[in-house]
Amino acid sequence: MNRCIIITAFINGHIRDIAHISKDDYIICADGGYKLAKKEGIIPHLVIGDFDSFTESPELNIPTIIHPVEKDDTDTLLCIKYAAEREFREICLVGGMGGRLDHTISNLQSMAWCIDFWHSNHIKNKKISMHDSQNEVIIIMNGSAKIAGRPGEKISLISYSDNCINVTTKKLKWELTNAHLTSSFALGISNEFLTSECEISVESGKLLVIRSID
Structure with a gap:
């Protein structure tokens, strides 16, 4: 289906x-x-x-x-x-x-x-x-995803579990490499696309990914 x-x-x-x-x-x-x-x-x-x-x-x-x-x-x-x-x-x-x-x-x-x-x-x-x-929301759990967007569009990463371990991004303005995100600190808000697609991975945890248009 x-x-x-x-x-x-x-x-x-x-x-x-x-x-x-x-x-x-x-x-x-x-x-x-x-x-x-x-x-x-x-x-x-x-x-x-x-x-x-x-x-x-x-x-x-x-x-x-x-x-x-x-x-x-x-x-x-x-x-x-x-x-x-x-x-x-x-x-x-x-x-x-x-x-x-x-x-x-x-x-x-x-x-x-x-x-x-x-x-x-x-x-x-x-x-x-x-x-x-205005928004697209997905959840990545213990895996990776490619997200389509446009250069300059906002994208935010929020830990939807207590911890998201080894979060890595590619093709974003502020890249993360093996970062540790928690549900109590908003580290990943308002990043930006550099190209028409970005890559996001999380080794462990549920990662909320929000693409937004102002």
Whole structure:
């Protein structure tokens, strides 16, 4: 399977501009994300949530998975769990940040849950990311990644575990070599791309990587 796009209930920007949806993508709407998709004429393959924010139900031909309003998981995490257990090579969250701070943080935690799930089940070569019109967020755990960008664009590295050991970067303005990042000190904020791509690796730990456009 190709890519699973999860449309969240809060999006800064337009879905099509952010996600560049192709015919091979599998689209899930997280509860109120369905209303945003409908506004742009996007028909999802599935809608998941508790439907507490709905004034109207999805069309009858759109599959839905309804959960109780009182539950442990957020609607976005329910979508991530559904996708993580299937053969998608990539999960792309559209939106999910910039509104309520608690929702943004919980979505980052949900991304971390997904990384842990894949790791504990020995599932490799998968990616989860979160996007809006201004930011792209990924998590690298015990590995490396190449990140596309533009010269001068901002990129920040934040330890999402207590420690990130031996963090190394290439093709950034301020390069790190075997650096030790911690969750209590913001050493990696507002670095810059030198070219159209950079390389980031971390030997141990979860590293939050945020590419931003001012």
